[in-house]
Structures are given as structure tokens and as C-alpha cells.
Amino acid sequence: MSTESQAAAALRQFPRRWHRLRREWAGWLGLALVTLVLLMGAFGPLLNLPNPDFNDLGARLMAPTLSLAGFGPHPLGTDQLGRDILSRIVFGSRITLLVSVCAVTLGGVVGISIGLIAGYFGGPLDRILMRLVDIQLAMPLMLLALMVVAATGTSLGNLIAVLALTSWVRYARIVRGQVLSVRERDFVRSARAIGAGTLRILLHHILPNVLAPSLVVATLELGRVILLEAALSFLGLGIQPPAPSWGGMLAEGRVYAASAWWIITLPGLALMLTVLGVNLAGDWLRDRLDPREAHL
Amino acid sequence: MAALLEVEDLTVSFARGGEVARVVSGVSYTVEQGETLGIVGESGSGKSVHVLAMLGLLPSPPGDVEAGRVWFGGRDLLRLPPSSLRDVRGGQIGLVFQDPMTALNPVLTIGRQIGDGLTRHRRLSRRAARARAAELLAMVGIAQPERRLDQFPHEFSGGMRQRVMIAIAIACEPALLIADEPTTALDVTVQGQILDLLGTLKQRLGMTMIWITHDMGVIAAIADRVQVMYAGHVMERGPARAVFHDPRNAYTWSLLRALPHAERAPGGRLLQIPGQPPDPFNPPPGDPFAPRNPFATQRCFREMPPLRPVPGGPPDHLAAAWYDLPSLLAEKAPA
Amino acid sequence: MPRLVAAKLGDGVIAIWGVVTIVFVVSRLLGDPAVLLLPEGASQQQLQALRASLGLDRPIWVQYGDFLVHLLHGDFGQSFQFMQPALTVVLARMPATLILTGTALALGVLIGGIAGCVAAYRRGSIAEFLVMIVALLGQATPVFWLGIMLITFFAVQLHWLPTGGFGSPASLILPALALATYTTASIARLLRSSMLDVLREEYVRTAHAKGLLPRTVFFWYVGRNSLVPVLTMVGILAGELLGGSVVTETVFSWPGVGRLIVQAIEANDFPVVEAGVTLIATIYVLVNILVDLLYGTLDPRIRERR
Numbered sequence: 001m002s003t004e005s006q007a008a009a010a011l012r013q014f015p016r017r018w019h020r021l022r023r024e025w026a027g028w029l030g031l032a033l034v035t036l037v038l039l040m041g042a043f044g045p046l047l048n049l050p051n052p053d054f055n056d057l058g059a060r061l062m063a064p065t066l067s068l069a070g071f072g073p074h075p076l077g078t079d080q081l082g083r084d085i086l087s088r089i090v091f092g093s094r095i096t097l098l099v100s101v102c103a104v105t106l107g108g109v110v111g112i113s114i115g116l117i118a119g120y121f122g123g124p125l126d127r128i129l130m131r132l133v134d135i136q137l138a139m140p141l142m143l144l145a146l147m148v149v150a151a152t153g154t155s156l157g158n159l160i161a162v163l164a165l166t167s168w169v170r171y172a173r174i175v176r177g178q179v180l181s182v183r184e185r186d187f188v189r190s191a192r193a194i195g196a197g198t199l200r201i202l203l204h205h206i207l208p209n210v211l212a213p214s215l216v217v218a219t220l221e222l223g224r225v226i227l228l229e230a231a232l233s234f235l236g237l238g239i240q241p242p243a244p245s246w247g248g249m250l251a252e253g254r255v256y257a258a259s260a261w262w263i264i265t266l267p268g269l270a271l272m273l274t275v276l277g278v279n280l281a282g283d284w285l286r287d288r289l290d291p292r293e294a295h296l
Numbered sequence: 297m298a299a300l301l302e303v304e305d306l307t308v309s310f311a312r313g314g315e316v317a318r319v320v321s322g323v324s325y326t327v328e329q330g331e332t333l334g335i336v337g338e339s340g341s342g343k344s345v346h347v348l349a350m351l352g353l354l355p356s357p358p359g360d361v362e363a364g365r366v367w368f369g370g371r372d373l374l375r376l377p378p379s380s381l382r383d384v385r386g387g388q389i390g391l392v393f394q395d396p397m398t399a400l401n402p403v404l405t406i407g408r409q410i411g412d413g414l415t416r417h418r419r420l421s422r423r424a425a426r427a428r429a430a431e432l433l434a435m436v437g438i439a440q441p442e443r444r445l446d447q448f449p450h451e452f453s454g455g456m457r458q459r460v461m462i463a464i465a466i467a468c469e470p471a472l473l474i475a476d477e478p479t480t481a482l483d484v485t486v487q488g489q490i491l492d493l494l495g496t497l498k499q500r501l502g503m504t505m506i507w508i509t510h511d512m513g514v515i516a517a518i519a520d521r522v523q524v525m526y527a528g529h530v531m532e533r534g535p536a537r538a539v540f541h542d543p544r545n546a547y548t549w550s551l552l553r554a555l556p557h558a559e560r561a562p563g564g565r566l567l568q569i570p571g572q573p574p575d576p577f578n579p580p581p582g583d584p585f586a587p588r589n590p591f592a593t594q595r596c597f598r599e600m601p602p603l604r605p606v607p608g609g610p611p612d613h614l615a616a617a618w619y620d621l622p623s624l625l626a627e628k629a630p631a
Numbered sequence: 632m633p634r635l636v637a638a639k640l641g642d643g644v645i646a647i648w649g650v651v652t653i654v655f656v657v658s659r660l661l662g663d664p665a666v667l668l669l670p671e672g673a674s675q676q677q678l679q680a681l682r683a684s685l686g687l688d689r690p691i692w693v694q695y696g697d698f699l700v701h702l703l704h705g706d707f708g709q710s711f712q713f714m715q716p717a718l719t720v721v722l723a724r725m726p727a728t729l730i731l732t733g734t735a736l737a738l739g740v741l742i743g744g745i746a747g748c749v750a751a752y753r754r755g756s757i758a759e760f761l762v763m764i765v766a767l768l769g770q771a772t773p774v775f776w777l778g779i780m781l782i783t784f785f786a787v788q789l790h791w792l793p794t795g796g797f798g799s800p801a802s803l804i805l806p807a808l809a810l811a812t813y814t815t816a817s818i819a820r821l822l823r824s825s826m827l828d829v830l831r832e833e834y835v836r837t838a839h840a841k842g843l844l845p846r847t848v849f850f851w852y853v854g855r856n857s858l859v860p861v862l863t864m865v866g867i868l869a870g871e872l873l874g875g876s877v878v879t880e881t882v883f884s885w886p887g888v889g890r891l892i893v894q895a896i897e898a899n900d901f902p903v904v905e906a907g908v909t910l911i912a913t914i915y916v917l918v919n920i921l922v923d924l925l926y927g928t929l930d931p932r933i934r935e936r937r
Binding site for chain 1: 642643645646647649650653654657658660767768770771772773774775776779780782783787788870871873874875877878881892893896897904908911912915916
Binding site for chain 3: 351353357381382383384385386387391393395398399400401402403404412413416417448450461464
């Protein structure tokens with residue numbers, strides 16, 4: 001094809017591509033938001049931000065100085081102890097992301113393992129494990145998390161463990177279902193016939209098939225876990241002050257809500273946009289991996 | 297006698313991702329009272345789409361009726377207000393769809409699904425509708441109709457579900473019955489039964505039928521007149537006997553040749569029509585069948601031939617061809 | 632059918648037993664209530680005496696067995712804070728929580744249901760776009776933040792509604808709205824996608840081909856078939872609501888069981904924690920049993936499998 005007709009052909013493709021972009025806008029927005037938060041968390045500290053824990057009582061409750069003229073000393077204002085809000089939001093994102101991602105990963109590892117075992121071995125082991133799932137699901141997760149955190153302490157490790165605890169059941173259910181359907185497929189049978197060990201079968205043959213739905217569960221869980229961690233921090237049972245956490249900022253700043261709106265509104269907005277991004281990205285992933293379930 | 301249905305220049309297009317495809321191009325035909333018109337074509341020929349368009353059943357954002365008129369009972373169906381069109385559907389025109397497995401509502405009883413057309417169009421009470429539904433089930437050959445009325449679709453086999461679909465379609469004794477590939481999804485033995493059933497019903501109720509299929513064998517069994525469609529155009533139309541014995545369009549001829557013949561020696565290969573139907577989003581100019589037509593002339597590639605009466609045939613046998621098929625066939629021996 | 636109900640109740644009982652055991656174990660780990668109940672500087676003997684009187688010095692197995700036996704009589708023990716039977720304390724607050732979560736669920740189903748239908752039927756329109764945007768935001772918004780914003784705006788700035796507490800019907804509005812947000816958003820999205828799936832089905836086309844009235848098609852063909860996944864979600868949402876009420880009750884000072892449990896946790900008042908969580912779990916299990924049984928009425932194919 002000559003260059004002219006190549007260009008013409010590309011141009012004719014344009015309406016198709018544009019329409020596909022229009023339909024997938026949500027996924028792109030989600031990815032953009034998530035990337036933004038990740039960048040903020042990863043590179044935020046490299047910016048020249050004031051220390052998030054630095055109390056400057058002389059600069060209490062300053063309104064945001066961000067304007068068309070420039071950033072000013074406190075672009076998003078200060079809180080009741082004079083700490084810079086922007087800085088706290090950036091550093092808070094690091095902790096939030098750290099805790100949430102670790103929790104979802106840990107929950108995933110545990111949940112996938114249990115799902116694999118229950119699905120592959122079946123029998124009484126399966127029944128017991130699924131009973132366990134039922135029991136845990138019978139209790140609203142918030143209450144479970146509350147109680148366990150209160151009982152075992154609010155260290156970061158505990159927090160991650162508790163959040164993972166609320167998460168593993170979703171993985172276990174989905175993975176078990178997948179294993180049940182994959183278990184009887186021919187490639188597994190032939191592997192067994194050549195004498196492959198159980199572990200090898202599980203890891204090499206079955207696991208790759210269950211990873212895709214697990215990934216989808218992971219993205220959905222991430223949003224939920226972020227909100228749960230924020231709620232726990234808000235109740236004082238999550239990330240402890242003075243470490244900055246978005247939920248904690250909301251709890252501390254609550255009394256100033258009417259007079260100093262930025263203390264409450266901005267961290268809440270950060271939470272909302274982060275979870276929105278994660279949810280949108282998760283939906284996009286789900287549509288890609290399992291087109292039967294496509295909703296948007 | 298005035299025709300029961302008259303389709304005039306119907307043109308339907310589909311939009312996808314900013315592009316538009318014309319799937320039915322200027323199709324015109326009539327259906328006389330009491331006859332059975334068979335419409336043949338492969339997928340993408342527009343044979344099903346134009347019927348849906350006629351009755352306003354085409355999903356409207358992607359689909360669009362660009363032009364045409366459809367005369368039925370003295371009115372143009374395409375320009376009727378929705379409420380009047382709803383009266384026509386089911387009440388005067390019955391429709392039987394292809395896949396009985398998915399065409400019935402899984403959560404309602406059969407009796408209910410047959411009855412709701414009756415309560416709607418004939419204003420029957422629930423009890424009267426139920427009685428009539430039982431009669432209809434018996435008419436379509438379902439045993440123990442009373443018991444069956446309270447069962448759900450998943451309790452019926454495929455063939456029985458199709459009978460139920462037929463019962464639903466004829467419930468209000470419509471003047472016209474349109475069957476869109478009614479036997480395609482069924483096994484061969486059941487196909488035969490359904491064909492017989494429809495033949496019987498046609499006799500008893502004096503129904504006029506349009507039968508849409510890709511199966512020439514079925515057409516041969518039941519159609520009075522045949523219309524062959526390809527890529528949204530009518531390629532040939534005429535009395536069944538004339539079209540089968542004396543095809544004048546190369547596509548019709550290819551379809552007939554592709555049928556397995558009892559006389560052919562066993563072990564011979566089935567004939568196929570080489571190539572693919574054109575992409576509706578990028579149609580080539582001229583006759584859409586030309587690229588696959590061994591008899592195509594230069595003019596076929598430039599200009600779509602009009603549908604006109606064939607020389608030396610009955611006046612109602614029409615074909616769209618720039619070439620003269622009989623003489624070309626006499627020259628070339630069939631492959 | 633009765634056999635089915637019995638089987639489900641059996642499952643439910645086992646689940647509740649599991650919950651009760653977990654709660655028992657965890658709440659004992661909370662800490663020593665004796666330390667909090669006695670004034671500072673109390674001697675070891677006093678602490679020991681208090682523990683003995685509360686039955687906390689016996690081996691854990693004995694305590695557990697005792698606990699279960701009493702449980703069957705509906706006796707969770709005495710609340711350490713209020714010196715009343717724990718169950719009584721919890722039951723006193725239950726209506727408040729039920730009113731709040733019930734209202735939130737009703738709002739969610741009503742508004743979410745309507746929004747979902749509109750979005751499905753008006754595919755590609757501005758209305759659908761707005762519904763989707765609002766639903767997406769609603770699912771991402773933290774309940775407590777929304778609650779605080781609502782209070783700040785409507786109660787403090789505008790003085791239209793009270794800031795909290797449990798008095799008039801007006802005090803129900805803001806907490807119910809905050810709590811209902813996630814529910815409404817989830818139901819709207821799910822119903823929309825479920826309806827879009829159903830609208831593509833052949834039997835809907837058959838219904839139109841029969842010339843049925845649009846409202847007949849909507850209720851009996853589209854609606855009935857769209858509800859099953861939504862029903863599942865309602866069961867799950869009931870749990871989220873019961874759990875989420877904890878935070879909402881805290882923000883709005885609503886005297887419900889959730890807030891009670893949080894306070895009891897802080898005070899190491901385990902009978903109340905046990906009673907509260909068990910009761911809420913029981914309600915949740917019952918709701919899910921109900922949902923399970925309702926499937927049968929909606930979809931006859933499911934009935935058959937039993």
C-alpha cells in the first residue's frame with residue numbers, strides 16, 4: 001500500500017478507535033487515578049514538603065494557600081496542630097497503600113491456598129473449610145475487625161493481619177469454584193497419569209487458571225480494604241496518631257469541620273478518589289479478563 | 297384480490313462504532329392471501345432483519361429503518377403509532393422465532409405465556425384464556441394439555457417448546473404467520489414433525505405464511521413461492537417449481553447445487569460456494585454476489601442488476617442478473 | 632419445602648455457634664475488665680476478688696462450657712459497665728439499629744431500584760450516565776466522611792436537621808442517607824447490568840412480538856428475571872449495613888447496638904460484646920436464610936433443583 005492509502009486507511013480506523021475510547025473511558029480514568037496515587041505515595045517524600053508530624057502551633061488552622069498565584073507555604077492548609085495538610089495527605093497515602101496492598105496480598109495468599117486445598121482434595125477437608133468460610137461470613141466484617149484489633153493491638157502488622165482476615169474468604173470461594181471446574185479437565189488428568197506429584201499439579205497446572213479471577217477479586221477487595229482501614233482509623237483502632245492516616249485525619253479534624261472545611265474535606269476527597277480509581281480499574285480488569293461479565 | 301402484505305423498498309441499516317452498514321437494500325415483495333412464501337438466504341442476507349424491522353422489533357440504537365413502506369390491512373406498519381403496532385403484533389401477525397430454548401420466559405408458566413396474548417388482544421378472562429390455551433396445546437400436538445399449562449419451559453423438550461411457540465403465535469388466529477428459521481435448532485426427526493404440524497395448521501386455519509430459512513430442502517417441502525436473498529438484496533423470486541427447476545440467478549443456482557443429491561455417487565464431495573459474503577460495512581459496488589459468481593460479467597461488478605421478469609418464464613418469476621444463466625450453463629459443463 | 636427450611640436453619644445454627652465461639656475467644660483477649668472497673672491503685676487482692684466474683688478465674692474451658700449453657704437460656708451474663716443482664720442492654724438498643732439499617736436498606740432498594748431501571752431502559756442517555764457516575768462515586772465514598780459532611784452542611788450550616796441523637800423522625804434522615812449511599816449505589820449498578828443482560832434475551836423479543844403492553848413486558852418479563860442477582864446482593868448488603876452501622880452510629884451519636892459494641896470493646900465489657908455481636912450475626916444469618924428461600928419464589932428452575 002502506498003503511504004497515501006496507508007494514511008487513508010488509518011484515518012478510516014479513527015472512528016472505531018474513538019468509539020472504543022469513549023466506551024472505555026471509565027477504565028482509563030481508573031488507571032489514571034491509581035497511577036496518580038501510586039506516584040504520590042512513591043515520590044511524594046521527594047518533594048520539598050514540610051514534615052507531616054511537625055506541630056507549628058503558630059500556624060494553626062490556616063486556610064489553603066493554593067491559588068492561581070502559586071502554591072504558597074501551605075497549599076492545602078494546616079490542621080489544628082499546624083501540620084501541613086498536603087504533606088499529611090501525601091504521607092498518609094503511603095501508609096494507606098502499604099497497609100491495604102499488604103492486606104489484600106496476604107489475604108489473597110491465604111485465601112487462594114485454602115481454596116486450592118478445599119477444591120482439590122474435597123471430602124471432609126473441603127466441608128470443614130467451607131464451614132469456616134460460612135462462619136466468618138456470618139459476622140459483619142466491620143465487627144470482626146473491630147474486635148480483633150481491639151484484642152490484639154493496633155500495630156501495623158496486626159492491622160494488616162486483621163484486614164487480610166476479612167479478605168481471605170472471598171478468594172477462597174472463587175478459587176475453590178475454579179478448582180472444581182478445572183480439576184476434571186484433561187490436562188490435569190494426564191498430568192496425574194504421568195505421575196506428577198500433587199504439589200506440582202497444584203502449582204503448575206491449576207494455579208495459573210485461578211489467578212485471573214483472583215486478580216479481579218483482589219482489585220475489588222483493595223477498595224473495600226482501603227475503606228475499612230479508614231473506618232478503623234477513624235474509630236481510633238487503626239493507624240495510630242501521630243502517624244498520618246486519612247481516616248485519622250477525619251476523626252481528629254471533625255470538630256473543626258464547620259470552621260476549617262479543608263481539614264475534613266480534602267482527606268475525604270483523597271479517600272474517595274483513590275477508592276474510585278481502584279474500583280474503576282478493577283471493573284476494567286474484570287471486563288478484560290472475563291468478557292461474559294462485562295457490564296459497562 | 298389485494299395482497300395481504302406488501303413490502304415496498306424496505307431499507308435497513310446498522311450502526312457500529314461510528315460506521316454504518318446497510319443490511320437490507322430496497323427489498324420489495326408481496327404476499328397473497330393463503331399462500332406460503334419461502335425466503336431463503338445465508339446469514340447476513342437480511343432475511344430475518346427485514347422482518348424484525350417490519351414489525352418494529354429491531355433494537356433501535358444500532359438498527360435503523362432508513363426507508364420503505366410495509367402495507368398491511370390498509371396501513372403502513374412503519375408509520376403506525378406504537379400502540380397500534382402493538383395491536384397488530386400478535387393479534388394479526390404471529391411470529392415464531394428460531395431458538396425455542398431461549399425464546400420462552402423461564403419464570404412464567406406455559407399457560408400464562410400462551411394466555412397473555414389472549415388476554416391482551418382478545419380481552420379474554422383468565423379462565424377463558426386458560427381454556428383456550430389448553431385447546432391450542434392440543435392443536436399443536438402436546439399431550440395432557442391441562443397438566444402442561446402449569447409447567448415451566450425448562451420442563452419441556454426442544455421440540456415441544458417449539459410447538460408451544462407455535463401455539464403462542466397462532467393463539468389469536470392471526471392472518472399472517474411469520475416463521476423465522478423455526479426448525480433450524482431442532483433435530484431432523486423433530487423438524488419433520490414441526491413441518492407437518494405447520495402444514496396441517498395452515499390447511500385448517502387458512503393461514504398465510506412467510507417461512508424464512510437457509511435450508512432449501514425445507515423450502516421445497518412447503519413453499520408456494522420462493523424468494524432468494526443475498527447481502528440485503530432480492531436475487532430471485534418466483535413460483536417454487538420455476539425457481540427450483542429453472543433458476544436464473546447464479547446464487548440461486550449455487551444454493552441448489554450445494555444440496556446433497558440422492559443420485560450423486562457416494563463418496564463425492566459436497567459442493568460449496570467458494571468465498572464469503574461481503575462485509576456490510578464496506579460493500580463492493582455492483583452485484584454483491586459478483587465476486588463469488590463464476591458467471592459474472594464486467595457489468596455485474598459495476599452495477600446492481602434490477603429484479604425483472606425472466607425471459608421465457610412465467611410472468612411472476614423474477615431474477616436480478618445481467619447474464620443469461622440457461623445459455624451459460626449449456627456452454628459450461630457443471631463442475 | 633419444610634425440609635429445606637430445616638436444613639437452612641441447621642446451617643444457620645452452626646454458623647452462629649461458630650460466631651459465638653470466635654467472639655468468646657476474641658473478647659477474652661481484650662483485656663482484664665477488673666483493671667478498668669476498679670479505681671486506680673486497687674490492690675491485687677481486690678482485683679482477684681473482683682475477678683473471682685465475675686467468674687474470670689476459672690479455666691477457659693470451664694468458662695466456655697458455662698458460657699454455652701447460659702447462652703442456650705439466653706443469658707449472656709451481666710454487663711460489667713451497666714450491672715444489668717448483657718442481653719437486656721443490647722436489646723434495649725436494638726430497635727434503634729434496626730430502624731436505621733432498615734430505613735437505609737429500604738431507601739437503597741427503592742432509590743437504587745428506580746435508578747437501575749432508568750439507567751437500563753435509557754441506555755446511552757444523559758440519565759444513564761448520571762446514574763452511573765453517582766453510583767460509582769457512591770460506592771467509593773467513606774460512610775463516615777459523608778456523614779460528617781452531611782452534618783456540617785445540613786445541620787451546622789443550614790440548621791435544617793439535628794446533628795444527631797435519636798429523637799424525632801428528622802434525626803433519622805441524615806444517618807439513613809449516609810448509610811444508604813453504598814447500598815443504593817450497589818443496587819443501582821447491579822440492577823442496571825442485570826436488566827441489560829435480560830433485555831438482550833430472546834424471550835423479551837418474543838414478548839414484544841406478542842404485542843404485549845410495555846408495562847407487562849417490564850414487570851413480568853424483564854423485571855422478574857432481573858431480580859435474582861439483586862436479591863443475592865441484598866443479602867450481602869444487609870451484612871454490610873449491620874456492620875457499617877457501627878461507624879454511622881458513632882458519627883451521629885445514634886444510640887444503637889453498633890455504638891454500644893464499640894464502647895463495650897473499649898471498656899472490656901465482654902458480655903455486652905458477646906451479646907451484641909451474636910445478636911447481629913443472628914439477624915444477618917436469618918436475613919440470608921430468607922433470601923435463600925425467596926430465590927425459589929422468583930425462579931422456578933431453582934425450585935426444581937431441590
